[in-house]
Amino acid sequence: MKYNELTAQDIETLRGFIADPERFITEPTEHWDHDQFKVVRAMPKLVIQPVTNEEVQQVVKYASDHHLPLVPRGNSTGLMGANLTIKGGISLDMVKMNQVLEYDPDSLTMTVQAGIRLRDLEAYLADKPFTYMPAPAMHWATIGGNVDTNAGGLKAVKYGVTREHIRELKVVLTDGKLYKFGAKAVKSASGYSMKDLIIGSEGTLGIVTEVTVRLVPRPKNSINAIIPFPTLTQAIESVPAILASGVIPTTVEFMGRKVLDLWENYSGQEFPIKEGNGFIIVGLDAFTNEEIQAELKEILEVVKEKGAGEAIVLNADDEQAKLIWKAREELLLAIQKSTPKMDEVDVCVPINKIPNVLNRIEELEQELKMRIPNFGHAGDGNLHIYLCSDGDSDEVYEEKCHTVISELYKLTKELDGNMSGEHGIGYARKDFFDDFYGEDYTNLLRKVKGLLDPNGVINPDKIFPLEPKN
Amino acid sequence: MKYNELTAQDIETLRGFIADPERFITEPTEHWDHDQFKVVRAMPKLVIQPVTNEEVQQVVKYASDHHLPLVPRGNSTGLMGANLTIKGGISLDMVKMNQVLEYDPDSLTMTVQAGIRLRDLEAYLADKPFTYMPAPAMHWATIGGNVDTNAGGLKAVKYGVTREHIRELKVVLTDGKLYKFGAKAVKSASGYSMKDLIIGSEGTLGIVTEVTVRLVPRPKNSINAIIPFPTLTQAIESVPAILASGVIPTTVEFMGRKVLDLWENYSGQEFPIKEGNGFIIVGLDAFTNEEIQAELKEILEVVKEKGAGEAIVLNADDEQAKLIWKAREELLLAIQKSTPKMDEVDVCVPINKIPNVLNRIEELEQELKMRIPNFGHAGDGNLHIYLCSDGDSDEVYEEKCHTVISELYKLTKELDGNMSGEHGIGYARKDFFDDFYGEDYTNLLRKVKGLLDPNGVINPDKIFPLEPKN
Numbered sequence: 001m002k003y004n005e006l007t008a009q010d011i012e013t014l015r016g017f018i019a020d021p022e023r024f025i026t027e028p029t030e031h032w033d034h035d036q037f038k039v040v041r042a043m044p045k046l047v048i049q050p051v052t053n054e055e056v057q058q059v060v061k062y063a064s065d066h067h068l069p070l071v072p073r074g075n076s077t078g079l080m081g082a083n084l085t086i087k088g089g090i091s092l093d094m095v096k097m098n099q100v101l102e103y104d105p106d107s108l109t110m111t112v113q114a115g116i117r118l119r120d121l122e123a124y125l126a127d128k129p130f131t132y133m134p135a136p137a138m139h140w141a142t143i144g145g146n147v148d149t150n151a152g153g154l155k156a157v158k159y160g161v162t163r164e165h166i167r168e169l170k171v172v173l174t175d176g177k178l179y180k181f182g183a184k185a186v187k188s189a190s191g192y193s194m195k196d197l198i199i200g201s202e203g204t205l206g207i208v209t210e211v212t213v214r215l216v217p218r219p220k221n222s223i224n225a226i227i228p229f230p231t232l233t234q235a236i237e238s239v240p241a242i243l244a245s246g247v248i249p250t251t252v253e254f255m256g257r258k259v260l261d262l263w264e265n266y267s268g269q270e271f272p273i274k275e276g277n278g279f280i281i282v283g284l285d286a287f288t289n290e291e292i293q294a295e296l297k298e299i300l301e302v303v304k305e306k307g308a309g310e311a312i313v314l315n316a317d318d319e320q321a322k323l324i325w326k327a328r329e330e331l332l333l334a335i336q337k338s339t340p341k342m343d344e345v346d347v348c349v350p351i352n353k354i355p356n357v358l359n360r361i362e363e364l365e366q367e368l369k370m371r372i373p374n375f376g377h378a379g380d381g382n383l384h385i386y387l388c389s390d391g392d393s394d395e396v397y398e399e400k401c402h403t404v405i406s407e408l409y410k411l412t413k414e415l416d417g418n419m420s421g422e423h424g425i426g427y428a429r430k431d432f433f434d435d436f437y438g439e440d441y442t443n444l445l446r447k448v449k450g451l452l453d454p455n456g457v458i459n460p461d462k463i464f465p466l467e468p469k470n
Numbered sequence: 471m472k473y474n475e476l477t478a479q480d481i482e483t484l485r486g487f488i489a490d491p492e493r494f495i496t497e498p499t500e501h502w503d504h505d506q507f508k509v510v511r512a513m514p515k516l517v518i519q520p521v522t523n524e525e526v527q528q529v530v531k532y533a534s535d536h537h538l539p540l541v542p543r544g545n546s547t548g549l550m551g552a553n554l555t556i557k558g559g560i561s562l563d564m565v566k567m568n569q570v571l572e573y574d575p576d577s578l579t580m581t582v583q584a585g586i587r588l589r590d591l592e593a594y595l596a597d598k599p600f601t602y603m604p605a606p607a608m609h610w611a612t613i614g615g616n617v618d619t620n621a622g623g624l625k626a627v628k629y630g631v632t633r634e635h636i637r638e639l640k641v642v643l644t645d646g647k648l649y650k651f652g653a654k655a656v657k658s659a660s661g662y663s664m665k666d667l668i669i670g671s672e673g674t675l676g677i678v679t680e681v682t683v684r685l686v687p688r689p690k691n692s693i694n695a696i697i698p699f700p701t702l703t704q705a706i707e708s709v710p711a712i713l714a715s716g717v718i719p720t721t722v723e724f725m726g727r728k729v730l731d732l733w734e735n736y737s738g739q740e741f742p743i744k745e746g747n748g749f750i751i752v753g754l755d756a757f758t759n760e761e762i763q764a765e766l767k768e769i770l771e772v773v774k775e776k777g778a779g780e781a782i783v784l785n786a787d788d789e790q791a792k793l794i795w796k797a798r799e800e801l802l803l804a805i806q807k808s809t810p811k812m813d814e815v816d817v818c819v820p821i822n823k824i825p826n827v828l829n830r831i832e833e834l835e836q837e838l839k840m841r842i843p844n845f846g847h848a849g850d851g852n853l854h855i856y857l858c859s860d861g862d863s864d865e866v867y868e869e870k871c872h873t874v875i876s877e878l879y880k881l882t883k884e885l886d887g888n889m890s891g892e893h894g895i896g897y898a899r900k901d902f903f904d905d906f907y908g909e910d911y912t913n914l915l916r917k918v919k920g921l922l923d924p925n926g927v928i929n930p931d932k933i934f935p936l937e938p939k940n
Contacts, residue, residue, distance in 0.1 A: 106710050107820035129714065149659045161657055163666075164634060168886075177910055185818040186850045187631055187891040189619045189670055191903065191933050192915050196633075196666030200659055217716040240576050244599065246687040247757055287717055287768070291761035298757070348655040350577035380656045416638070416654040424659045433661065440647055445662050451921050463661050 001456035001466055003087055004067045006045045014048065014090075017058040023049035023096060032073070032091050033084070036138075039343060040081040040427055044071070044091035051096050053170065053178050053209050060207055061176025063090060063457050071459045072203040074145030075117055077138040079344055080426025082149070082202045087460045092207065094144055100124055101210065109167055109184050111212040114144030121213075130215035133159040136422075137329060144208045150200035152422035154283070157243075157379035158250040159216070161422070163199045170210035171198055174453050184212060197448070202424050204459040205452045219285035221292055224251065226324055227300070228276025228309040232256035233355060235278030238306035239378045240352045242282065245302050247295040251283030252379030254354075255328065259335065259373045263327045266334035271327055272320045275309050280378060281328065332384070335373050341389035343401050343428075347412040348382040348421030357383055360411050368400050382421030405429075409436050425463045433464040443468060471926035471936055473557055474537045476515045484518065484560075487528040493519035493566060502543070502561050503554070506608075509813060510551040510897055514541070514561035521566050523640065523648050523679050530677055531646025533560060533927050541929045542673040544615030545587055547608040549814055550896025552619070552672045557930045562677065564614055570594055571680065579637055579654050581682040584614030600685035603629045606892075607799060614678045620670035622892035624753070627713075627849035628720040629686070631892070633669045640680035641668055644923050654682060667918070672894050674929045675922045689755035691762055694721065696794055697770070698746025698779040702726035703825060705748030708776035709848045710822045712752065715772050717765040721753030722849030724824075725801065729843045733797045736804035741797055742790045745779050750848060751798065798845075802854070805843050811859035813871050813898075817882040818852040818891030827853055830881050838870045852891030875899075879906050895933045903934040913938060 004010075011026060018024045025032075025047035033043040050056045063070040069089030076083055085091050094115035102111040108130065112121060118132075119139040125131055136146060136153035145151070147169065151162045159165075168182035171194075182188070182195035198205055229235040235254055242252060257277040264271055273279070282299055286292045300311055314321035336342050349357055361372050371390055376383040387404055389397040409419060409432055419425060419436050434442045442464050449456070460466060474480075481496060488494045495502075495517035503513040520526045533540040539559030546553055555561050564585035572581040578600065582591060588602075589609040595601055606616060606623035615621070617639065621632045629635075638652035641664075652658070652665035668675055699705040705724055712722060727747040734741055743749070752769055756762045770781055784791035806812050819827055824846075831842050841860055846853040857874055859867040879889060879902055889895060889906050904912045912934050919926070930936065 104820075105714065106822035108710075108713060109820070129716075150657075150663075151659075152657050156657065160630075160634065163663075164630065173914075179911060179914070183818075183888050184820040184886040185852075185888045185891070186821065187620075187622050187626065187818045187847075187852050188888040189621075189672075189816075189892045189894045190889040191895060191907065191912075192671050192675070192918055193620075193633075193666050193669065194911075194914065194918075196663050196669075199663065199666075201662055202659075205662070217714055217718075220716050240578075243578060244575065244687055246599075246690050248687075286756070286761060288761050288764045290764075291756060291758050294758045294760075346659075348653075348657045350574075350579070350654040351656065352576035377657075382655075382657050418653050418655045418658040419660045421655070421657040422659045425661060437661065441649060441664075442661075444643075444649070444664065447921055448662055448664075448918075451917055 001460060002067060003069050003089065006068060006089065010066060010068065011046065014046070014059060014062060017055055018048060018050070023051065028091065032093070035076045035078040035081055035083050037079045040084055042084040042086050044085040045088055047091045047093050049093045049096045053172065056172045056207050056209050057176045057178055059092065060172045060174060064174035064455050067455050068457060069460050070457050072207050074115065074142035075140050077141040078145065078149070078426060079423045080428040082424055082426035082462055084427060086427055094142060097209065105130060105215065107184050108215045109212050110215055111210060112143055114208045114211055115142050117142055118146065129218055131218045132165065132213050133216045134162050134165055143211050147199055147208050147211055148201060148203045149422060149424040152377065152380065152382060154253070155250045156377065157252055158248050163196065165214045166195065166199060166211060167214055168212035169195050169198055169208055171206040171208050173206045174455065174458060202426060202459065202462055204449060204462050206458060220287050221289045222283065222285035223292055224281055224283045224314040225296060225311045226273065226314060227280045227282065227303055227311040228273055229278040229307055230276060232278030233358065234307045235280050236354045236358060236378060238280060238303045238308065239354070241302045241306060242299055243351060243379060245298055247298050249282050249379065250285050251281065253281040253328065254378040255279050255331065255375040259331050259375050260327060262338045262373060263330055263334040266337045267330060269323065272323055273312065331375050335386045339388035339390050341397060343387040344423065345385040345405055345408050346382070346420045346423040347408055347417055348380065349412055349415045349417035351379065351381040353415045353417065354378060354381055354383065356415060357408065357411060360407065361385060364404050364407060368403060370400050370404065372404065380421060381417065405432065427462055430462060430464050434469055439468055471930060472537060473539050473559065476538060476559065480536060480538065481516060484529060484532060487525055488518060488520070493521065498561065502563065505546045505548040505551055505553050507549045510554055512554040512556050514555040515558055517561045517563050519563045519566045523642065526642045526677050526679050527646045527648055529562065530642045530644060534644035534925050537925050538927060539930050540927050542677050544585065544612035545610050547611040548615065548619070548896060549893045550898040552894055552896035552929070552932055554897060556897055564612060567679065575600060575685065577654050578685045579682050580685055581680060582613055584678045584681055585612050587612055588616065599688055601688045602635065602683050603686045604632050604635055613681050617669055617678050617681055618671060618673045619892065619894040622847065622850065622852060624723070625720045626847065627722050628718050633666065635684045636665065636669060636681060637684055638682035639665050639668055639678055641676040641678050643676040644925065644928060672896060672929065672932055674919060674932050676928060690757050691759045692753065692755035693762055694751055694753045694784040695766060695781045696743065696784060697750045697752065697773055697781040698743055699748040699777055700746060702748030703828065704777045705750050706824050706828060706848060708750060708773045708778065711772045711776060712769055713821060713849060715768055717768050719752050719849065720755050721751060723751040723798065724848040725749050725798065725845040729801050729805065729845050730797060732808045732843060733800055733804040736807045737800060739793065742793055743782065801845050805856045809858035809860050811867060813857040814893065815855040815875055815878050816852070816890045816893040817878055817887055818850065819882055819885045819887035821849065821851040823885045823887070824848060824851055824853065826885060827878065827881060830877065831855060834874050834877060838873060840870050840874065842874065847891070850891060851887065875902065897932055900932060900934050904939060909938055
């Protein structure tokens with residue numbers, strides 16, 4: 001692919017598409033050169049903040065016709081550099097396209113612009129009887145970003161991921177046209193699901209401008225409980241039995257004493273549970289509290305056979321519960337604080353294969369003398385694995401990272417897993433894609449990309465390299 | 471697209487790919503010329519019944535290289551002619567590719583060949599603690615056919631449709647290669663979801679040969695209840711309130727006295743409920759019976775305000791319950807028996823818009839003097855609407871059908887619905903596709919088709935016409 005540099009003429013023409021000069025930024029600051037992880041940086045030549053579909057359509061068509069790279073951007077909570085203008089060009093910053101367009105409880109849907117943050121969507125629904133069910137931990141992510149990475153979250157075990165909660169998308173393709181993919185209707189057997197092709201495509205096929213989500217009545221009752229085990233392995237090994245019990249929890253998370261020690265250092269607070277080295281957090285919701293109690297009883301019987309200690313029910317308004325949740329939500333920050341540099345692997349394996357991954361991590365920690373703390377969504381087989389630089393030089397750290405990432409991908413592939421459960425491939429992991437999924441499959445994705453974006457301008461060089469190795 | 475006629479040389483070469491001559495049928499009988507509805511008939515020149523991926527790969531590659539139409543076929547329970555060799559060529563009959571390849575309760579998955587029937591899959595699981603949750607009424611359909619139409623069924627309200635229960639597909643594309651789409655792992659944010667592009671594509675993009683489904687623990691408790699209302703409109707209008715109540719039923723079906731009268735004629739039996747003209751069947755499952763009772767109580771309070779009569783709980787082993795289920799399952803056959811010819815519309819509208827469709831049907835019945843009985847999945851907004859020929863001549867009937875179908879699609883489009891909720895577009899409805907979804911969108915699907923099937927041999931002329939009108 002050949003890209004052009006933005007010319008003064010391009011800038012003048014593009015300026016004409018955007019009504020408000022404050023939303024046309026020709027001298028971007030470092031706010032726009034990174035994502036949450038800051039592993040890669042790239043400064044856009046121009047930042048455009050559209051507020052209407054028409055603005056997006058004009059910019060996309062112009063960029064495609066003039067071979068100018070165009071990278072959509074939400075609120076930059078990504079970890080894999082998907083939002084960076086690696087090939088130069090324009091950053092299409094969607095955060096001002098953030099309106100609620102329709103709240104339609106009768107059809108159990110709500111339509112918003114793609115740049116609305118989850119926390120604003122949640123705030124809008126706070127006094128209403130319905131909720132948007134997926135619960136990604138990054139509440140300040142945009143819904144458009146969630147669609148583009150098919151975000152997971154804490155309730156995927158029972159309710160599925162973002163994909164299962166999207167009824168309809170409005171998407172601008174490189175021809176500058178606005179397409180409607182999906183419908184407000186629940187079901188479809190009416191041709192290829194373009195909606196599902198866009199979900200998870202990391203903004204490489206088109207620009208999502210509007211999202212119609214499914215609303216679900218807010219559960220009448222819900223609780224969480226934390227269950228300690230003597231070892232993390234025992235904790236993890238109890239998960240398939242929980243999922244086979246007949247109870248469908250909303251949430252099954254795991255964390256070990258090692259990451260909690262890091263959190264204690266980070267927060268200066270003590271984790272309130274002293275017993276055990278591995279923990280499972282189980283969430284339950286139901287129509288009646290009696291159902292929840294019966295489900296919890298069942299789960300506690302199941303885990304007791306796996307060596308579990310005394311479970312602690314986390315009530316929303318209890319100080320200890322708040323502290324435990326605070327710890328869970330701050331784990332990433334605590335790990336990040338413990339090391340000069342950090343990288344991440346987000347593999348998803350079949351639910352009974354987490355122990356295989358944890359064993360390999362332990363081996364790698366010893367072989368490489370590297371700290372690799374981890375936690376994650378046990379109920380989905382999705383681990384968040386952190387690679388700490390600690391005292392290593394940049395060169396040594398990068399070499400170790402490459403080994404760990406390669407080894408974990410190799411194992412995950414053998415286990416019939418996926419490279420990423422919810423964080424995406426982005427820029428940071430694209431060079432592993434062909435090897436993981438095979439050249440034939442990756443070439444097929446390249447063809448799909450070429451079909452929707454023939455000039456290759458929309459978020460180029462993400463997910464997989466533009467050209468195959470061979 | 472230009473297709474070749476099968477030559478004697480083609481037949482000899484193809485014969486060499488299939489180990490067993492009994493699975494290579496050069497003189498097909500009428501078994502292969504129709505689907506469940508028999509509205510369209512087309513006799514294949516050749517029927518091949520593969521049993522391995524390799525056989526499928528060789529046949530597909532040969533057909534593509536030699537421009538021979540190739541139409542995959544399950545157990546022919548489709549209604550829209552999707553399985554017919556309209557352009558001549560080869561019928562790829564998948565029913566002998568029907569083995570269970572792996573039962574893997576630890577990862578909560580099961581892998582089967584695409585030609586296995588649902589009833590055989592259910593029989594395999596009958597003595598196990600897990601189930602394949604979607605419940606299409608056609609138990610003798612194949613899982614491959616279910617994937618190709620994204621089949622719905624009776625439990626979609628709570629558990630979603632086929633799409634939500636497919637972890638991984640093996641698919642042969644026209645290059646003759648076997649692709650793995652998806653993984654045993656639950657979640658993915660790892661590139662474009664080719665799996666979701668195949669699901670619902672009615673066998674027009676490639677041949678699905680293996681399917682890995684999600685297993686769910688069999689619910690501990692479940693019940694169904696039937697609720698009568700003075701009118702069908704009142705029954706339907708209660709549905710959004712049920713769905714907003716905080717209870718998530720597995721099933722919400724509707725049927726009216728008119729179709730039940732047809733069933734009485736058909737079966738020679740009496741429908742046991744004499745009160746009411748409109749009925750809702752609600753299904754519930756939960757961990758405890760107490761939860762179900764509380765949920766049912768809530769629903770009965772909600773519907774009482776909408777004018778409901780006394781509900782009857784359907785116990786699995788009670789004679790009355792069996793008769794009511796029998797009636798529900800035989801409705802299609804009862805309607806079919808009542809008229810010389812029948813056609814169907816399967817629109818899916820937002821859940822609160824079913825009354826709009828029913829009102830339009832009533833108007834059309836009067837305007838056209840035509841019987842248009844209907845029933846369906848109220849909880850999904852998915853209607854099954856039957857167009858009866860009765861005493862009309864073929865010409866008059868076809869004209870009336872065209873009017874009804876056009877009018878119902880027009881309304882469905884206005885309501886932001888889909889042409890088909892679960893039966894597909896197939897051959898019978900393809901000529902309405904461009905108008906319903908627009909030329910731009912349909913041309914996009916044509917491009918996707920061209921990308922995966924450049925010679926246009928895989929199930930040609932289905933879903934949308936090969937060429938746009940203009």
